[in-house]
Amino acid sequence: xxxxxxxxxxRSGDEHVFETLVRTYGGRLLSVAxxxxxxxxxxxxxxxxxxxxxxxxxxxxxxxxxxxxxxxSIVVNTSLMKLRTRKRKxxxxxxxxxxxxxxxxxxxxxxxxxxxxxxxxxxxxxxxERVRSAIETLPETYRTVVLLRDIEGFTTAETAEIVKTTxxxxxxxxxxxxxxxxxxxxPHLAGAAT
Numbered sequence: 001x002x003x004x005x006x007x008x009x010x011r012s013g014d015e016h017v018f019e020t021l022v023r024t025y026g027g028r029l030l031s032v033a034x035x036x037x038x039x040x041x042x043x044x045x046x047x048x049x050x051x052x053x054x055x056x057x058x059x060x061x062x063x064x065x066x067x068x069x070x071x072x073s074i075v076v077n078t079s080l081m082k083l084r085t086r087k088r089k090x091x092x093x094x095x096x097x098x099x100x101x102x103x104x105x106x107x108x109x110x111x112x113x114x115x116x117x118x119x120x121x122x123x124x125x126x127x128x129e130r131v132r133s134a135i136e137t138l139p140e141t142y143r144t145v146v147l148l149r150d151i152e153g154f155t156t157a158e159t160a161e162i163v164k165t166t167x168x169x170x171x172x173x174x175x176x177x178x179x180x181x182x183x184x185x186x187p188h189l190a191g192a193a194t
Contacts, residue, residue, distance in 0.1 A: 007063045022051060025068055029075045035147050036079040038136060046082055050075040065161050072154070073162040076144060083140065094139050097180035134184040142177035149174050
């Protein structure tokens with residue numbers, strides 16, 4: 001079914017089209033919610049709530065964005081609301097995770113260069129677990145952007161649409177989030193330089 005047919009069917013309330021949307025995008029939406037919420041039951045609830053919200057808001061969908069982007073936006077916002085209702089502590093600044101520099105511009109802590117390419121290192125199960133753990137440590141605004149861009153593969157423009165910000169803000173958050181991740185996982189990948 002084409003994107004145009006899906007949009008028309010969605011707007012008209014066609015149940016078969018809505019079932020197609022659930023089958024087509026449900027797994028990917030659940031994956032995003034799982035990564036954001038770190039809880040299977042909450043993730044399933046978030047996806048269900050997102051689809052209910054999408055169905056209720058179907059008449060307002062203009063088709064300016066892809067349906068997948070629109071649905072991801074709804075599930076991200078639903079997941080963020082669930083996180084906020086957990087009464088989490090205030091988001092800590094990302095600065096504590098970023099590399100530190102000496103007055104001369106060198107890093108305060110030197111690490112040996114990674115012995116293998118990052119993509120090979122990330123393929124290992126233990127490393128992948130550390131990376132997932134490090135991503136979970138990031139402040140919410142950076143974690144969301146890293147998940148959408150680097151894990152889910154959305155473009156900068158799509159990510160900006162989903163999190164309701166500018167593409168430039170996404171680029172900045174992504175850059176700072178990646179820097180923080182590198183700082184968090186570098187000691188595990190290469191060991192501290194002697």
